[in-house]
Amino acid sequence: MQEDNKYVLEMQGINLSFFGVQILHDVELKVKAGEVHALLGENGAGKSSLMKILNGAYRADSGTIILDGKKVNITSPKVAKRHGINFMHQEILVVNTMTVAENIFLGEEVAKTKFSFLNKKQMLEKTQELLDELGLNLRADQEVGGLSVAQQQMLEIARALAFDAKVIVMDEPTSSLTEKEVDVLFQQILKIKERGITVIYISHRLNEIMTICDSYSVLRDGHYVGSNKVAGATDDEIVTMMVGRQIEHMYIEDRLYGEETVLEFRNVCNRYLHNVSFSLKKGEILGFAGLVGAGRTEMARALFGIDPIESGEILINGKVVNIRKPADAIRLGVGLVPEDRKKQGLILVHSVAYNLSLLVLNQFIKGIRVDHKKETEIVDKYSHSLTIKMSSPAQRCVNLSGGNQQKVVISKWLASNPQILILDEPTRGIDVGTKSDIYHLINKLAKQGIAVIVISSEMPEIINLSSRVVTMYEGNVTGILDTREEELTQEKLMWMISGGKQ
Numbered sequence: 001m002q003e004d005n006k007y008v009l010e011m012q013g014i015n016l017s018f019f020g021v022q023i024l025h026d027v028e029l030k031v032k033a034g035e036v037h038a039l040l041g042e043n044g045a046g047k048s049s050l051m052k053i054l055n056g057a058y059r060a061d062s063g064t065i066i067l068d069g070k071k072v073n074i075t076s077p078k079v080a081k082r083h084g085i086n087f088m089h090q091e092i093l094v095v096n097t098m099t100v101a102e103n104i105f106l107g108e109e110v111a112k113t114k115f116s117f118l119n120k121k122q123m124l125e126k127t128q129e130l131l132d133e134l135g136l137n138l139r140a141d142q143e144v145g146g147l148s149v150a151q152q153q154m155l156e157i158a159r160a161l162a163f164d165a166k167v168i169v170m171d172e173p174t175s176s177l178t179e180k181e182v183d184v185l186f187q188q189i190l191k192i193k194e195r196g197i198t199v200i201y202i203s204h205r206l207n208e209i210m211t212i213c214d215s216y217s218v219l220r221d222g223h224y225v226g227s228n229k230v231a232g233a234t235d236d237e238i239v240t241m242m243v244g245r246q247i248e249h250m251y252i253e254d255r256l257y258g259e260e261t262v263l264e265f266r267n268v269c270n271r272y273l274h275n276v277s278f279s280l281k282k283g284e285i286l287g288f289a290g291l292v293g294a295g296r297t298e299m300a301r302a303l304f305g306i307d308p309i310e311s312g313e314i315l316i317n318g319k320v321v322n323i324r325k326p327a328d329a330i331r332l333g334v335g336l337v338p339e340d341r342k343k344q345g346l347i348l349v350h351s352v353a354y355n356l357s358l359l360v361l362n363q364f365i366k367g368i369r370v371d372h373k374k375e376t377e378i379v380d381k382y383s384h385s386l387t388i389k390m391s392s393p394a395q396r397c398v399n400l401s402g403g404n405q406q407k408v409v410i411s412k413w414l415a416s417n418p419q420i421l422i423l424d425e426p427t428r429g430i431d432v433g434t435k436s437d438i439y440h441l442i443n444k445l446a447k448q449g450i451a452v453i454v455i456s457s458e459m460p461e462i463i464n465l466s467s468r469v470v471t472m473y474e475g476n477v478t479g480i481l482d483t484r485e486e487e488l489t490q491e492k493l494m495w496m497i498s499g500g501k502q
Contacts, residue, residue, distance in 0.1 A: 006032065006033070006069070007030045007031060007032055007066075008031060008032060008033040008068060008166060008167065008198050009029070009030070009031045009054075009065075009066070009166075009167055009198065010028075010029070010030050010064075010065070011027065011028060011029040011030075011050065011053070011054065011064070011065050011066075012028050012063060012064045012065075012066070013027075013062060013063045013064060014026070014027040014028070014029075014053060014060050014062075014063035015027075015060060015061045015062045015063055016049055016053065016058060016060050017061055021391070022222065023046060023049050023222050024046050024049055024053075024060070024222045025223050026063075026223075026224070027046060027050055027063075027219065027222070027223065028224050029050065029217055029224075031167070031198050031200060031215075032215075033166075033196050033197075033198055034194075034195075034196040034197065034198060035193070035198055035199075035214040035215060036193060036201050036213045036214050037198065037199070037200050037213065037214065037215050038200075038201050038202070038203065038209045038213040038215070038216035038217070038230070039051070039200055039201070039216070039217055039219070040202075040209070040216055040217065040218045040219070040238065040242055041218055041225075041242055041431070042220065042242055042243060042403070042431035042432070042433045042434060043401030043402045043403035043404065043430060043431045043434055044221075044389060044400075044401035044404065045219040045221060045222065045242070045431075046219045046221075046222040046223075047202055047219055048171075051087070051169055051171070051200070051202070053065075053074075054074065054080065054085060054169070055077050055080050055085065055087055055169070056075055056076040056078075056079050056080045057077060059075070067083055067084075067085075067166070067167075068166070078107075081163065083166070084163075084164055084165050084167060085165075085166065085167045085169070086159075086160035086163070086165045086169070087160075087168075088153075088156045088160060088168065088169065088170045088173055089171055092149065092152045092153060092156060093156075094144045094152050094155060094156075096143070096144050096145030097144075097145060098143070098144060099140065099141050099142060099143055099144065100127060100131070100138055100140050100144060100147075100155060100158075101120075101124045101128075101140040101141065102123075103144050103155060103159065104123070104127045104130070104140075104155070104158060104159050104162050105123045105127070108162075108163060109123070110122050110123050110126075123140075124140045124141060125140075126162070127140035127158075128140040130158050130161065131158060134154070134157070134158060134161070134191065135191075136151075136154050136158065138151060138154070138155070149177065149181075150177050150178070150181035150184065150185075153173060153177065153181075154184070154185075154188065157185075157188050157192070161192070161195075161197075165197055166198065167197070167198045167200060168192065168197060168198070168199050169200045169202070170189075170199060170200070170201050170202065171202045172202060172203055172429055173185060173201075173203070174203065174205065174208060175428060175429055178291060178292050178457075182208070186212050189201075189212055201213055204429065204430060204431050204435075206235050206238060206239070206432065209230065209238070210230060210235075213230050214229065214230060214231075215228065215229050215230060216228060216230055216233070216238065218238070218241040218242055220241070220242060220243070220244055225241050225242075226241060239432050242431065242432060242433065243431075255285075255466075255467045255483055256285060256446045256467055257467050257484065258281025258283040258284035258451065258467075259281060259282070260281060260282045261279050261280070261281055261282075262280055262281060262282045262317060262419060262451040263279065263280040263303075263314070263315070263316055263420055263451060264277075264278075264279045264280075264313075264315040265277050265278050265299070265303075265312070265313075265314060266313040266314075266315065267311070267312040267313070268299075268302060268309050268311075268312035268313070268314065269309065269310050269311045269312050270298075270302060270307055270309050270310045271307075271310075272295055272298035272302075272307065273295055273298055273299060273302060273309075274474075274475045275312070275477075276295070276299060276312070276472075276476070276477055277312075277477060278470050278480060280420065280451045280453060281451060282419075282449055282450075282451050283446050283447065283448075283449045283450070283451065284446060284451060284452070284467045284468070285442060285443070285446050285452045285454055285465050285467050286451075286452070286454070286466060286467065286468055286469075286470065287453075287454050287455075287456065287461075287462040287465060287466030287468070287469040287470070288453065288454070288455045288456075288462075288469070288470050288472065289459070289462045289469055289471050289472070289493050289496075289497050290471060290472035290473060290497045291473070291497055291498070293474070294473055294474065294475070294497060295472045295473075295474070295475040295476070296455045296472055297339060297424055297455065298475070299472070300336060300424055300453070300455060302314075303323065303329065303334060303336075303420075303422065304323070304329045304334060304336045304422065305323040305324055305326045305327070305328050305329045306326060308324065316332050316333075316334075316420070330359065330416065333417070333418050333419035333420060334418060334419075334420045334422070335413035335414075335416060335418035335420065335421045335422065336413075336421075336422045337410055337413060337421070337422065337423045337424060337426060338409075338424055339424040339425045339428070339455075341402075341405055341406055341409050342405070345406075345409040345412075346397045346405060346408060348396070348397045348398040349396060349397075349398060350396065350397065351393060351395060351397070352379070352383065352388065352390050352394070352395055352396075352397060352408055353379045353393035353394060355397055355408050355409075355412055356379050356382055356383065356393075356408055356411050356412050356415060357375055357378055357379060357412075357415065358412060359412055359413070359415060359416040360378060360415045360416055363378065364378065376393075379393045380393075381415075382411035382414055382415055383411065385411075386407045386410065386411050386437075386441065387437065388400075388404050388408060389401070389404050390404065403430045403431060403434030403437075403438075404434075406426065406427075406430060406434075406438070407434075407437075410423075410441070418450065419449075419450065419451060420450070420451045420453070421445060421450050421452050421453070422453045422455070423442065423452065423453065423454050423455065424455045425455060425456060425457065426438055426442070426454060426456070427439075427456070427458070427461065428457075439461075439464075442454065442465060443465075454466065459493060459494075460490075462488075462493065463488045463489075463490065466488070467482075467483060467484075468480055468481060468482045469481045469488060469493065471497050472497065473496070473497055473498065473499045474499070478497070478499065478500065479496050481493075481496075
């Protein structure tokens, strides 16, 4: 490990612009060997752009990268890897039909001689040696498609360590992991530190930053704000640096309790759900808590007509309904903001205006006539009310931050005037400032009379947003907690989502 006053990586005076719009303004980043350094900032702050420059995917307009005291010119991801800079992306990049060893050595295959076939035996042996050294219960010859998300994440770590890594960048590494899997990941990060390898850790979860990181740097609106040690820092201090203001009342203190029942599930069963029953009232926020695979998303899919129900009844406004496809659900006033906004909620290559108006085409298209004025009114109304940050409605969604992409998905459904809105992991991968905006928006929607279902893996979110909470375990409802009758605690929820009964 290097001396304490030495930096393994320095990025100095980094500037970047696209099409005349400056993205990064004289940004700097300094990290020491063997530390876990958090890179923080709201969506759109410039974190991804800075890391893409480090990775060689983007070329900075100006600035310097110094590695181990020497200036380096990183022109591509392959060059970055050659310098010992490896990336674990938020979307796990593996080839499911290949083995663990083949994924580890993908693009870096070992040949017997310069002109011969691959040395599969050597790659298998090296991979197994690395897996055993990391304490991972994996075989080098097993196919990656059969691994869990957490195991694939461990594979990403092994791949990063296989080629003399100096710096590993982890982008939202826990976004798809359970709490137990996060603990396993943190154990691996500690092992990485012991090797003297530096980790740059990007996450919106402040509790993770406080647990695993040694220091942090903050970007805001493309500018470097400052750095400090995690020890002694408070959540409020870090949040204020990130958003430029103090966030008061992150959650709404006044809970909303509806009177009129809008939705009922009566003993609904399918291959995922077992006699699921609950009710949803107009103007309430009903939380759904459970571990991965508990049946929360499956409930939403059944309500939205994606998965058919085999028995039981769904009632909307007191009438039994037959929802066989999403079009039926939409016609009945049900909206779904899905867990994976990029794959299921947006057409990324199209514009904000295109995505936002997709469900209400009948409002401005009559036959072959398009009322562009009406379309503009709809887009302006919802993009302004949700404060979507964009260069213009013509901007493609792929170029928006995660938080603004989520706002476009929510806006799309609000434009359709739903009476029931399902929000599946509404703040996953979203910064703390945008989280606050979305929490206030959810409360505002409930006040307007929309019945809101919130599915979330974040306990504080469920506890502080919900009027009532439905807990699920392996496709069963284990209880329904009402905040008017009892206090919601993390311990109580953990008991019930782990199979305990109310």
